Amino acid sequence: MAGSSYGTIFRITTWGESHGAGVGVVIDGCPAGLPLSEEDIQKYLNRRKPGQSKFTTQRKESDQAEILSGVFEGRTTGTPISILVRNQDQKSRDYSNIMNTYRPGHADYTFDAKYGFRDYRGGGRSSGRETIGRVAAGAVACKILESLGIQVMAYTKSIGPVSIPEQDYDYSVITDNTLYMPNNQYAEKASAYLEECIRSQDSSGGIIECRVDHMPAGIGETVFEKLDANLAKAIMSIGAVKGFEIGDGFQAAKASGSQNNDAFSSNSDGIYKETNHSGGVLGGMSDGSTIVLRAAIKPTPSISQPQDTVDKDGKPLSLTIHGRHDPVIVPRAVVVVESMTAITLVDMLFQNMAARMDKIAEFYSKTR
Template identity: 45%
Template sequence: MFNEFGKIIKLTTFGESHGTAIGGIVDGFPAGLPVDLEAVQKELDRRKPGQSKIVTQRKEDDKVEFFSGLLEGKTTGQSIGFLIPNTNQKSKDYEHNVQVFRPSHADFTYTQKYGIRDHRGGGRTSARETANWVVGGALCKQLIPEIKIQAYVSSIGEIQLNKHYTELDLSQVESNIVRCPEAPTAEKMIDLVSRIKKEGDTIGGTVTCVVQNMPIGLGEPIFDKLSARLAQAMMGINAAKGFEIGSGFDGTRCRGSEHNDIFIEGGKTLTNHSGGIQGGISNGMDVVFKVAFKPVATIMKEQSTINERGEASTIHGRGRHDPCVVPRAVPIVEALTAMVLADFTLLNKLRKI
């Protein structure tokens, strides 16, 4: 139950970071949809580890294998099953923390809740799980091809991309390893992450997501607002610590006369402080939101902690870890956005039957 995401299109996932494989089942997909498997793999390649000098050097090809729900390149309407083998685990890197809790990880809470935890990379708590979400999102992107979803890195540490997305060439997101669409800012970000990595430390940042060609009417009143479902999805990402949509927290400094989006002919608005959602329902304007990510918890420095008996201890990070999770979070943000939008799109179609 708690390994499932979505209501009409449902993704159920399984697997651990250092297990044999991770994978999932996608239910609710309509039959007869052509599926571009290369496009799915391309999305996984954007998320996979070892892709540049500023991410974890764990070498995983992340080659997805589909074993049900597809026939001759089309969906059958049945459950779509897939598997992503783990091929480069180094469980010995985690032998040092069998008896102690890593600060700001889920070690302590999992032990208290379940009485047991997988110390090898965190098991189900590992961000390796997000590869499953990227598969689900890549399929959903093909269900709603008319909707354009583009995320990008808008800050790392104190380095901010202080431009509105309409001033940027979002086609340049993949032109550099940090996934920032402005080259000068991207270089500063890369230098900062490289320096932080050499220091054995980590750093956080933000990802901005822009959704264009949005239809009017996605989202439900009260408990299933589009904004609420997006927030739930984004806050489920490992290391996510904040979500804001439209004007977000900056809007709290405005007056209503400044913040209201004034309608013009055709149903458009002069401004988009609402972020494309009003009353929990898309209004046809671009949906724009931002997700904040904390610094990765594992650092290559000694820290104070406690052991499983509650006694004072120390721990020193080892193994292969991201100095900054933000660049690899970009395809994850897009994937979950696609799953939410595809879910609401099918709901609207069911209403018309």
């Protein structure tokens, strides 16, 4: 299988299946000397692991990170970092009834069409557990960004019809509720809506928003390696994501140029924009303002209602899915969006180091 690696200089490769022995990631291109421990990675993994609330799957996984290589005496060595998380609570028998059946909303049919074979236990490689490797790598990327003064923060903007207006955001309460929403009152409304979904044996989608503060201007390229294009690829590579936008996004299509353009101004600190309709990116490069992106997450496809489908031979049947499934994916996907954003930013920051001859000369003149 191709396509399990992402990045150019800071490059990650995820591996493993939902019901295999484990899942993990190999990170190549991390500089030597970064303080890193399993606890640093665990903080991020704990945000996506199952069993956090009644709105997440009750699969019992500790999701404990094991660093197998690339770290010595608490610091990265510059060699590939390999991180393993062992699977502990697989219940493959829950999937025996869909061995030859195509689940609506899943990758079962497309996997068979491509390979002529699939691991039907929980979705195999296309399972959400693949994102464990992304989150582990994201923890490393976030440590790099923090050392540069760059902050990445993702949160749930909406679940189903419950959406938080920007003026009602309170970032200090994001971790106070299990839905990771920046407003506890809206989190209560969203919880009530999810209770309705559970009662009707249905599921919900939502929107995750991510903001990046203190990103320097000029990061990204102007053609195929645009910062926003690479962010779009990174976010859209997450299994449940069906839409991506940056800044005003699709709302920009309804605006006029005079409304959408961000006026420039300056003060003693330098040049800045008075508004941020662009979402922090102009011409494929960061413009120094806050980067704001959003990911639309589809409803969990595994629901307990009977659904019409067919088997491998095309025979029609009614399928009722059993097992342990999230009625909403959004809260656990928040840290995945944050991680993929951080990985992309680190990779493009590293690529940018070769953009200017004067900066290269300045760097190497200090090493003589």
